[in-house]
Amino acid sequence: MRSTSPEGPAQVRYHLRMRFFATTAEAAPAPPLRDRNEIPDRFKWNLSHIFPDWTRWQAAYDDLETKIAAYAALQGSLAKGPKTLLAAMKLSDEIGQVTYKVWYFASLKHDEDQRDNQINARRQQVQILFAKASQASAWFNPELLQIPLPTVQQWMTANPELGVYRFALEDLYRQQEHVLDDKGEHLLSLSSRFSSSPHDAFSALSTADIKHPTIRLSTGDVTLTYGQYRAILATNRNQADRATAFTEYHKLFTTNVNTYAALYNGVLQRDWFLAQARDYRSTLEAALHGNNIPPAVVENLIEATKAGTEPLRRYHRLRKRVLDLKTYHTFDTTIPLVDFDRKYPYDQVLEWLAASVAPLGQEYQRELRDTLRGDWVDVYENPGKRSGAYSAPVYGVHPYMLLNYNDTLDAVFTLAHEMGHSMHTLLASAHQPFVYAAYTIFVAEVPSTLSEALFLDYMLDRATDDRERIVLLQHAIDAIVGTFYTQVMFADYELQAHRLVEEGRPVTGDTLSDIYLTLLKAYHGDALDYDELSRVTWARIPHFFSTPYYVYQYATCYASSAELMKHLRSADPQQRAAAVERYVTLLKSGGSDHPMPLLQRAGVDLGTPEPVRAVVDQFDRLVTQLEDAIRNLS
Ligand SMILES: [Zn+2]
Numbered sequence: 234m235r236s237t238s239p240e241g242p243a244q245v246r247y248h249l250r251m252r253f254f255a256t257t258a259e260a261a262p263a264p265p266l267r268d269r270n271e272i273p274d275r276f277k278w279n280l281s282h283i284f285p286d287w288t289r290w291q292a293a294y295d296d297l298e299t300k301i302a303a304y305a306a307l308q309g310s311l312a313k314g315p316k317t318l319l320a321a322m323k324l325s326d327e328i329g330q331v332t333y334k335v336w337y338f339a340s341l342k343h344d345e346d347q348r349d350n351q352i353n354a355r356r357q358q359v360q361i362l363f364a365k366a367s368q369a370s371a372w373f374n375p376e377l378l379q380i381p382l383p384t385v386q387q388w389m390t391a392n393p394e395l396g397v398y399r400f401a402l403e404d405l406y407r408q409q410e411h412v413l414d415d416k417g418e419h420l421l422s423l424s425s426r427f428s429s430s431p432h433d434a435f436s437a438l439s440t441a442d443i444k445h446p447t448i449r450l451s452t453g454d455v456t457l458t459y460g461q462y463r464a465i466l467a468t469n470r471n472q473a474d475r476a477t478a479f480t481e482y483h484k485l486f487t488t489n490v491n492t493y494a495a496l497y498n499g500v501l502q503r504d505w506f507l508a509q510a511r512d513y514r515s516t517l518e519a520a521l522h523g524n525n526i527p528p529a530v531v532e533n534l535i536e537a538t539k540a541g542t543e544p545l546r547r548y549h550r551l552r553k554r555v556l557d558l559k560t561y562h563t564f565d566t567t568i569p570l571v572d573f574d575r576k577y578p579y580d581q582v583l584e585w586l587a588a589s590v591a592p593l594g595q596e597y598q599r600e601l602r603d604t605l606r607g608d609w610v611d612v613y614e615n616p617g618k619r620s621g622a623y624s625a626p627v628y629g630v631h632p633y634m635l636l637n638y639n640d641t642l643d644a645v646f647t648l649a650h651e652m653g654h655s656m657h658t659l660l661a662s663a664h665q666p667f668v669y670a671a672y673t674i675f676v677a678e679v680p681s682t683l684s685e686a687l688f689l690d691y692m693l694d695r696a697t698d699d700r701e702r703i704v705l706l707q708h709a710i711d712a713i714v715g716t717f718y719t720q721v722m723f724a725d726y727e728l729q730a731h732r733l734v735e736e737g738r739p740v741t742g743d744t745l746s747d748i749y750l751t752l753l754k755a756y757h758g759d760a761l762d763y764d765e766l767s768r769v770t771w772a773r774i775p776h777f778f779s780t781p782y783y784v785y786q787y788a789t790c791y792a793s794s795a796e797l798m799k800h801l802r803s804a805d806p807q808q809r810a811a812a813v814e815r816y817v818t819l820l821k822s823g824g825s826d827h828p829m830p831l832l833q834r835a836g837v838d839l840g841t842p843e844p845v846r847a848v849v850d851q852f853d854r855l856v857t858q859l860e861d862a863i864r865n866l867s
Pocket residue numbers: 248249250251650654677678681
């Protein structure tokens with residue numbers, strides 16, 4: 234939800250790379266860790282761009298506290314007229330801007346070395362202040378919504394400074410349609426205390442309480458944690474070992490399948506309760522209303538994807554042949570086709586990345602070089618540093634990127650991905666007022682995936698070694714399988730499961746497992762040999778229990794990005810130039826409108842099957858290229 238109140242930690246977002254099928258456990262043995270002070274400065278971010286020291290940070294923190302108190306004191310003033318409303322909006326912006334700096338300075342420092350308790354304490358101090366800020370601003374929405382919308386619209390027309398906030402304010406009124414009266418809202422807020430129970434119980438059952446078995450493989454005995462399970466599937470070339478790992482891992486879930494089904498039923502019933510309480514026709518409609526996305530977008534996504542599964546099957550048939558397997562199962566889908574361990578030194582990669590965005594024009598390229606500057610990126614791992622990678626949008630300063638760069642191809646694509654987020658931040662901040670500088674997740678993964686796609690093109694053009702080509706192509710193909718096909722299948726599953734409760738039908742372990750297996754078959758046809766245990770896969774997907782109707786956004790972002798790439802690759806230079814212009818405008822637009830119209834203006838209509846077809850065509854081409862590369866190799 235768009236918030237005009239000071240930002241809390243939940244709203245201050247990092248853009249993390251999607252890593253559904255990450256297999257960190259099997260990564261090559263890491264080089265010995267250097268202490269942070271042994272790493273040259275040019276590979277470490279410089280946080281003095283935010284504050285020169287903790288004294289200045291404390292001064293800003295104190296200033297923030299004063300401003301929050303001043304905001305609370307504005308309560309009761311809004312109806313007086315446009316001037317007082319404008320004053321509240323401006324103060325909210327000021328608070329938001331200081332918040333970014335105060336939060337990220339502490340948070341990024343903390344991520345440099347999470348073992349430092351003093352810094353962690355300061356970070357928590359900010360979180361406590363955020364909680365206070367959200368209480369101090371809770372009056373704003375109800376008080377605003379007491380004023381009739383036409384009155385506020387009149388004020389905005391007469392007062393251009395207030396007019397800047399038109400989209401933000403009108404959206405609060407739009408969201409108001411499903412807000413209840415005080416008594417109703419109070420009842421719903423009481424229910425929120427137990428609405429997370431199904432997920433809490435799922436976490437306990439699937440992590441804290443799970444007994445990981447020790448299994449015997451041809452390579453020796455292994456304790457089968459999730460990380461180990463993924464590692465075996467991604468690295469162990471013995472199919473019997475993979476089958477054993479798969480069987481033992483899924484038995485953990487069949488043993489408790491009725492409990493998982495009861496917990497998932499809790500999630501479904503809660504979603505349907507909240508949707509009905511707020512007068513939505515379906516759980517899907519309720520989930521999409523915040524971003525103003527029509528439910529038809531998800532239904533259309535599912536339908537168009539189901540019609541485009543043939544290239545996916547072709548890819549798996551190719552894998553079966555290349556891997557020389559008699560039967561081909563879900564546990565055979567992630568093992569690499571060839572072994573290849575080229576190293577990609579960071580300095581070299583920076584040049585390639587900058588060159589890869591040439592299709593977006595010189596201005597974009599120039600600005601991109603900024604996002605890769607030494608003092609904006611924290612490159613290497615050091616003891617205590619946060620794992621993974623992200624781009625942090627520090628408004629009023631610039632984006633910072635945290636990496637744990639280890640010279641692998643995966644690390645290179647991670648950097649390309651985060652670079653896309655950073656460019657989005659850079660352009661949105663430069664071209665939007667503060668209130669619209671942040672963008673929604675629905676749009677966020679478009680530039681990151683597009684950035685990866687451009688980089689892939691660049692690398693494929695230059696790859697001279699067939700093995701490297703195969704690895705690059707497989708990387709790109711697996712990304713589409715993981716972030717597109719699988720996520721649409723998951724969205725399909727969630728939709729069907731929610732419909733069970735909407736239609737008053739029973740939810741049991743069997744009904745859920747039947748839905749899952751039917752879907753698996755609908756997507757993979759005769760390209761897979763099916764194992765009875767695959768039916769229970771739904772029980773081990775944390776997203777289903779934690780954030781229903783969330784993963785489809787990865788698929789719509791991927792489809793949008795594929796459609797944009799299609800236009801950017803157009804043979805006609807004029808059309809190409811127009812596509813670049815539209816794409817850069819999308820990035821500059823930040824969160825100044827709902828995601829659908831923003832994407833529409835960029836040439837992507839998610840209401841049509843076109844974007845999905847763009848992914849399917851792209852996938853098909855990549856599989857053909859992979860076939861060629863494999864043929865050349867043999
Ligand atoms: Zn991302």
